[in-house]
Amino acid sequence: MPDRRESLADPIFANPVSMASLRLTGTSMPALSRAFPALHRAVGMMRIGHSPEAILTLLR
Numbered sequence: 001m002p003d004r005r006e007s008l009a010d011p012i013f014a015n016p017v018s019m020a021s022l023r024l025t026g027t028s029m030p031a032l033s034r035a036f037p038a039l040h041r042a043v044g045m046m047r048i049g050h051s052p053e054a055i056l057t058l059l060r
Contacts, residue, residue, distance in 0.1 A: 004033060007040035 004026075008017045026033040042055045 003037040007037050010040065010044075012043070 004022055005019075008022075022033075038059055042059055045055050
C-alpha cells in the first residue's frame with residue numbers, strides 16, 4: 001500500500017485519499033490496486049515526453 005499512497009501524493013490528484021479508501025480499493029479491486037502505481041509511473045513518463053513504446057514496456 002505504500003506505493004499506492006506515494007502515487008496518490010502526486011499533485012495531479014486534487015483530493016487526498018483516505019487510508020480507509022485505499023484499503024477498500026485493495027480489498028474490492030485488487031488487480032486495479034496493484035496496477036495503479038505502474039499506471040501512475042506511465043502518466044509521469046508521458047508528461048516528460050517518453051515514447052509510447054517505452055511506456056508500454058513499463059506496463060507489461
